[in-house]
Amino acid sequence: GPLAGLTVLDLTRVLAGPYATLVLADLGARVVKVETPGIGDDSRAFGPFVNDRSAYFLSLNRGKESIALNLKDDAHRQTFEALVATADVLVENYRPGTLAKLGYPWEILEALNPRLVYAAISGFGHTGPYSRRPAYDLVVQGMGGIMSVTGQEGADAPTRVGTSVGDITAGLFGVAGILSAVIERQRSGKGMMVDVAMLDCQVAILENAIARYTAQGEVPGPLGARHPSITPFESFAVADGHIIVAAGNDALFVKLCGAIGRPDLAADPRFATNTARTDNHGALAAELSAVLATRGRDDWLRILEDAGVPCGPINNVAQVLADPHVAARNMVIETDHPVAGRVRMAGNPIKLSRYDDPPTRDPAPELDADRAAVLARLGKGGD
Amino acid sequence: GPLAGLTVLDLTRVLAGPYATLVLADLGARVVKVETPGIGDDSRAFGPFVNDRSAYFLSLNRGKESIALNLKDDAHRQTFEALVATADVLVENYRPGTLAKLGYPWEILEALNPRLVYAAISGFGHTGPYSRRPAYDLVVQGMGGIMSVTGQEGADAPTRVGTSVGDITAGLFGVAGILSAVIERQRSGKGMMVDVAMLDCQVAILENAIARYTAQGEVPGPLGARHPSITPFESFAVADGHIIVAAGNDALFVKLCGAIGRPDLAADPRFATNTARTDNHGALAAELSAVLATRGRDDWLRILEDAGVPCGPINNVAQVLADPHVAARNMVIETDHPVAGRVRMAGNPIKLSRYDDPPTRDPAPELDADRAAVLARLGKGGD
Numbered sequence: 166g167p168l169a170g171l172t173v174l175d176l177t178r179v180l181a182g183p184y185a186t187l188v189l190a191d192l193g194a195r196v197v198k199v200e201t202p203g204i205g206d207d208s209r210a211f212g213p214f215v216n217d218r219s220a221y222f223l224s225l226n227r228g229k230e231s232i233a234l235n236l237k238d239d240a241h242r243q244t245f246e247a248l249v250a251t252a253d254v255l256v257e258n259y260r261p262g263t264l265a266k267l268g269y270p271w272e273i274l275e276a277l278n279p280r281l282v283y284a285a286i287s288g289f290g291h292t293g294p295y296s297r298r299p300a301y302d303l304v305v306q307g308m309g310g311i312m313s314v315t316g317q318e319g320a321d322a323p324t325r326v327g328t329s330v331g332d333i334t335a336g337l338f339g340v341a342g343i344l345s346a347v348i349e350r351q352r353s354g355k356g357m358m359v360d361v362a363m364l365d366c367q368v369a370i371l372e373n374a375i376a377r378y379t380a381q382g383e384v385p386g387p388l389g390a391r392h393p394s395i396t397p398f399e400s401f402a403v404a405d406g407h408i409i410v411a412a413g414n415d416a417l418f419v420k421l422c423g424a425i426g427r428p429d430l431a432a433d434p435r436f437a438t439n440t441a442r443t444d445n446h447g448a449l450a451a452e453l454s455a456v457l458a459t460r461g462r463d464d465w466l467r468i469l470e471d472a473g474v475p476c477g478p479i480n481n482v483a484q485v486l487a488d489p490h491v492a493a494r495n496m497v498i499e500t501d502h503p504v505a506g507r508v509r510m511a512g513n514p515i516k517l518s519r520y521d522d523p524p525t526r527d528p529a530p531e532l533d534a535d536r537a538a539v540l541a542r543l544g545k546g547g548d
Numbered sequence: 549g550p551l552a553g554l555t556v557l558d559l560t561r562v563l564a565g566p567y568a569t570l571v572l573a574d575l576g577a578r579v580v581k582v583e584t585p586g587i588g589d590d591s592r593a594f595g596p597f598v599n600d601r602s603a604y605f606l607s608l609n610r611g612k613e614s615i616a617l618n619l620k621d622d623a624h625r626q627t628f629e630a631l632v633a634t635a636d637v638l639v640e641n642y643r644p645g646t647l648a649k650l651g652y653p654w655e656i657l658e659a660l661n662p663r664l665v666y667a668a669i670s671g672f673g674h675t676g677p678y679s680r681r682p683a684y685d686l687v688v689q690g691m692g693g694i695m696s697v698t699g700q701e702g703a704d705a706p707t708r709v710g711t712s713v714g715d716i717t718a719g720l721f722g723v724a725g726i727l728s729a730v731i732e733r734q735r736s737g738k739g740m741m742v743d744v745a746m747l748d749c750q751v752a753i754l755e756n757a758i759a760r761y762t763a764q765g766e767v768p769g770p771l772g773a774r775h776p777s778i779t780p781f782e783s784f785a786v787a788d789g790h791i792i793v794a795a796g797n798d799a800l801f802v803k804l805c806g807a808i809g810r811p812d813l814a815a816d817p818r819f820a821t822n823t824a825r826t827d828n829h830g831a832l833a834a835e836l837s838a839v840l841a842t843r844g845r846d847d848w849l850r851i852l853e854d855a856g857v858p859c860g861p862i863n864n865v866a867q868v869l870a871d872p873h874v875a876a877r878n879m880v881i882e883t884d885h886p887v888a889g890r891v892r893m894a895g896n897p898i899k900l901s902r903y904d905d906p907p908t909r910d911p912a913p914e915l916d917a918d919r920a921a922v923l924a925r926l927g928k929g930g931d
Contacts (some may be wrong), residue, residue, distance in 0.1 A: 167732035167740075180755070188721075192728045207797075211756075212777055212823070213763035220763035221756050271901065290899065293876035298853065303773070303781055304860040307792040310868040312773070314710030315698065323783040323790050323862050325773040326709050327697025328755045335897075337720035338571075342898040344727035345575045349550035349902075351734055357550075358901035365897035368868060368879040372563070372711045373594075373604050378865045379892045380596040380603035385865055390686070390695070390708040394595055398686055400695075400706040407706050409690040414590075440595070470681065477687040479706050482761045482768055485693040485751060493676035496751040509762045514718075514748035515725040516673065518654065518741035519732075 166193020166520055171347065174199060174252040175229065179208045180302070180329055181286045181363060182258030183225045184336030189254075189343070190228040191513040193520070197252075197539055198226065198530065199245065202233040205532040215505040224510035227500050228527045230535035236267045247543050249277045254343055258286040261296050271358045281356040282346040286339045290362030300363060302331035309367025314374050316387035324387065334370055335363040396442035397421070400479065401454055405461040410453075411475040415439065424472035425456045500528035549576020549903055554730065557582060557635040558612065562591045563685070563712055564669045564746060565641030566608045567719030572637075572726070573611040574896040576903070580635075580922055581609065581913065582628065585616040588915040598888040607893035610883050611910045613918035619650045630926050632660045637726055641669040644679045654741045664739040665729040669722045673745030683746060685714035692750025697757050699770035707770065717753055718746040779825035780804070783862065784837055788844040793836075794858040798822065807855035808839045883911035 171194040175186045183206070190196040200206055208222045215223070234241040249255060255274060257264055264270070264285075274283050285291055288300020306312050306325055316324030342359035350356055368375075373393065374385045385393060390409075392398035397418070400407045412418045415438065422431040430436055430452055435445040442449055457465060462478060469476040480488065486497050486509070498512040508528075516522055554577040558569045566589070573579040583589055591605045598606070617624040632638060638657065640647055647653070647668075657666050668674055671683020689695050689708055699707030725742035733739055751758075756776065757768045768776060773792075775781035780801070783790045795801045798821065805814040813819055813835055818828045825832055840848060845861060852859040863871065869880050869892070881895040891911075899905055 167728040170735070171731075188724055192724070213760055213766075215763045220759035224759050289873060290877055292899075293873045295873040299856065299858040300860075301781065301794040301796050301858050303775065303783075303792050303794045304858050307783070307862040308860045308868070308871070310863055310865050311709070311711060312862050313864040316707060316710075317700070317703070317705055320700070322700055323773040324699060324707060325771075325775075325783075326694070326713070327699075327768075327770055328694055328753050328757060330709070330713060330753070333753050333755065334717070334720065337717065337724065338897050340724045341571055341575070341720065341727065342900065344724065344731060345550040345898070346900065348554075348727060348730055348734075352553070353902075355902070357903075360899040360901070361897060362877060362899075364873070365877050365879050365895075365899075368874055369894045369897045370711050370713070370716050371865065371868070371894060372716065374711060374865050375869070375892075375894055376603035376607050377596055378869065380598045383596075385710075387710055388708075390706040392686065392708075398684065400686075400690070400708075409686050411684040411686045413684050473682065475682040475684050475687050477683075477691045479690040479695050480693055481696040482693050482754065482757050485691070485696075485754070486758070486761065488691070490672060490676045490678040490747070491751055494673055494745060494748050496748050509758075511752045511754060511758055512748075514721050514744060514752045515728070516675075516743040516745075516748075517725065517729065518743070519736075519738070520740075 166191065167517060168192040168194040171195070171254065172197065172252045173254040173256060174248050176255065176257035178206045178258065180225065181332035181335045182256055184333055185284070185286060185339040186229065186256055187225055187227070188336070188340045192515065196229040197248065197535070198229050198231045200231055200233050200532055202235050205233065209532065215508055218502060218505040220508060223500065223502060223505055223508050223529045226529035227510065229530055230539060231530035231533055232536045232539045233533035244540070244545065246277055247545070249274060249281065251543065252278065252281060253347065254282045254284065256284045256286065256339070256343070260299060261285070261287050261291045275356065279355055280350060282343055282350065282359065283356065284339050284343045284359040284361065286335050286361045288363050290365060291360045302329040305331040305363040305367050309364050310371050310374065311367055314385050314387055317389045318387060320387065331363045331367060334366040335361055338366050394443055395439060396446050397449060397453060401457045403457050403460060403462050403465055407479050408462055408465055409477045409479060410469065413475065417474055418442065420472045421469070421474045424468050424474060427452065427456055495522050495524055499525050501525065502528035503531070549574065550900060551575040551577040554578065554637065555580065555635045556637040556639060557631050559638065559640035559642070561589045561641065563608065564715035564718045565639055567716055568667070568669060568722040569612065569639055570608055570610070571719070571723045575898065579612040580631065580918070581612050581614045582617050583614055583915055585618050588616065592915065598891055601885065601888040603891060606883065606885060606888055606891050606912045609912035610893065612913055613922060614913035614916055615919045615922045616916035627923070627928065629660055630928070632657060632664065634926065635661065635664060636730065637665045637667065639667045639669070639722070639726070643682055644668070644670050644674045658739065662738055663733060665726055665733065665742065666739065667722050667726050667742040667744065669718050669744045671746050673748060674743045685712040688714040688746040688750050692747050693754050693757065694750055697768050697770055700772045701770060703770065714746045714750060717749040718744055721749050721752070777826055778822060779829050780832060780836060784840045786840050786843060786845050786848055790862050791845055791848055792860045792862060793852065796858065800857055801825065803855045804852070804857045807851050807857055810835065810839055878905050878907055882908050884908065885911035886914070
């Protein structure tokens with residue numbers, strides 16, 4: 166991978182941090198997980214399990230190494246400090262203050278290795294009034310606004326985004342921060358601290374919800390599967406389920422009307438422009454729904470694809486993993502774990518022209534499995 | 549910013565590509581938008597508008613430059629090729645094949661500049677059976693599985709994630725790919741092509757939904773605001789709305805039970821472990837709901853925070869932007885645009901110890917506003 170030669174010391178647990186270091190490992194970095202002796206990354210205990218190994222842990226930690234170190238033990242601290250001194254990047258996702266309490270605030274880390282890029286991923290960041298508060302994905306999904314725009318229109322019950330976007334986007338912004346600091350270091354010779362907060366990242370992905378509020382004073386709410394300002398751009402019930410139709414501009418709307426045998430709709434002044442269609446959303450949805458309900462999903466997808474109208478099914482996870490395009494893109498890969506055996510998981514979505522994208526990857530490490538190799542690289546035989 | 553000195557030639561429109569180049573611009577790269585003469589980025593026409601300027605466009609393109617070039621005009625093509633020859637990175641999010649049809653497949657771009665990092669962000673990627681299909685965010689949200697796990701339990705109507713995670717995650721993976729290729733180039737002296745597909749990125753963020761399916765054969769469905777395997781980790785109705793409670797482990801559950809005056813629940817064998825609590829979710833939710841319904845949101849948040857239980861409000865966008873922590877983290881910034889005036893928008897969530905995080909940023913460019921400056925850097929006076 167393009168990051169070959171980059172060594173990442175990884176103190177992270179569960180999701181936001183491990184997701185960041187997974188991306189780095191997939192890109193070729195050597196990631197050395199430093200785990201608590203006897204316990205390891207908390208997510209080793211998260212179900213579902215395959216032969217007593219967490220499928221969740223296995224999928225987030227493939228291709229990483231593991232060494233168990235007790236950061237309250239003097240000999241282990243020496244080893245840790247030697248690892249810090251030789252690493253390019255250190256990533257942690259403790260609550261702010263935790264690593265400092267162990268004796269390793271940024272000033273000490275920087276003194277140990279002035280070239281170190283230190284990335285701290287946390288719920289609320291290392292500054293600000295909520296800094297020390299605990300956070301989980303769901304907390305920042307709620308506080309950051311994404312839940313206020315996700316769900317059915319007018320619904321009372323709150324809706325969470327079904328995957329942990331609070332953690333995952335923080336992991337991805339963390340990667341961007343880390344790599345930009347590595348690039349800068351090649352010029353300056355100096356590392357720096359990268360402070361990424363999950364809540365900040367939620368604000369950063371609010372997208373047009375913020376523009377609508379700041380420009381118009383409108384507080385956006387949930388709209389089911391519909392786009393707030395593009396129409397028709399939503400799901401429709403068909404004879405045997407639902408499909409997505411995304412006619413993002415006037416030309417696509419004309420194609421859509423032709424494909425479903427209702428060219429008259431394209432000529433209707435109520436539907437002549439995207440703004441008119443959005444203003445008259447209810448009337449248009451009624452017209453389109455009446456036609457679309459008359460046939461099944463596969464028929465409509467074929468008809469709309471042939472007409473060049475962006476559309477698609479609403480797949481469940483089984484359908485996603487069985488999709489021939491997903492397979493062709495190598496987005497379901499496999500690892501062969503010594504205990505869990507062959508485990509399938511999501512692949513790496515970054516495809517590079519000069520690097521392979523192997524369909525099998527190294528498995529996640531057993532706790533402390535790489536102790537000897539990690540110590541040997543430090544020139545240490547001991548503990 | 550850490551990416552000062554990096555020049556990004558930006559052919560992107562609307563969201564996934566512009567989001568990637570926004571992150572690069574925020575990190576200090578010079579981003580030169582190449583736009584269609586007279587029209588520009590399609591999103592210049594997307595509402596809401598402030599003094600006739602798109603607030604959506606303004607928020608996604610702050611700090612970038614603009615030059616209008618017609619890639620079917622010979623003189624403009626010469627300028628474009630000179631820009632390619634001197635850029636570090638080229639980003640586009642056309643449908644695969646479009647740039648090649650204009651005469652610029654990767655082989656030609658690479659010949660013009662062997663050091664070029666070429667990032668193509670598209671719906672389905674540059675390989676695979678669906679490669680040439682049009683896609684929008686909603687299409688990949690549907691096809692990629694995230695909609696199948698988002699929404700209320702048992703609901704018939706599909707639910708979209710309320711922000712365009714299909715575009716945004718592709719933008720973020722694009723940034724990771726671009727920066728890793730820039731790092732590699734410092735070793736190899738060669739650029740490469742980075743191919744990122746929105747659908748692939750949706751698969752990559754499915755997280756535990758894939759582990760549950762591959763390990764257990766369970767096809768995950770939507771669960772409202774509840775986590776599939778951690779309990780209690782969900783929203784609860786209180787006297788005046790809803791709050792999030794995220795007791796992610798046994799110790800936090802004991803704290804929660806104490807804080808709400810029901811220590812007996814922590815002693816109940818049905819709720820003794822996370823697995824037991826998840827298996828008996830309905831019974832536990834009934835007990836907790838009965839207590840939580842007796843007081844309002846602010847009371848409970850104060851009580852739970854004091855007890856150290858991760859919790860939070862479900863904020864709408866107005867509440868997010870008014871939050872003192874969001875302000876303290878500089879996550880709402882301002883640009884001063886010559887026509888639109890002062891516009892507020894989301895800030896940069898990557899906070900770096902050696903770089904400022906200015907509360908005001910350069911505004912988005914008017915179409916072709918930087919033509920003279922861009923040409924002057926090429927040593928060209930002409931068009």
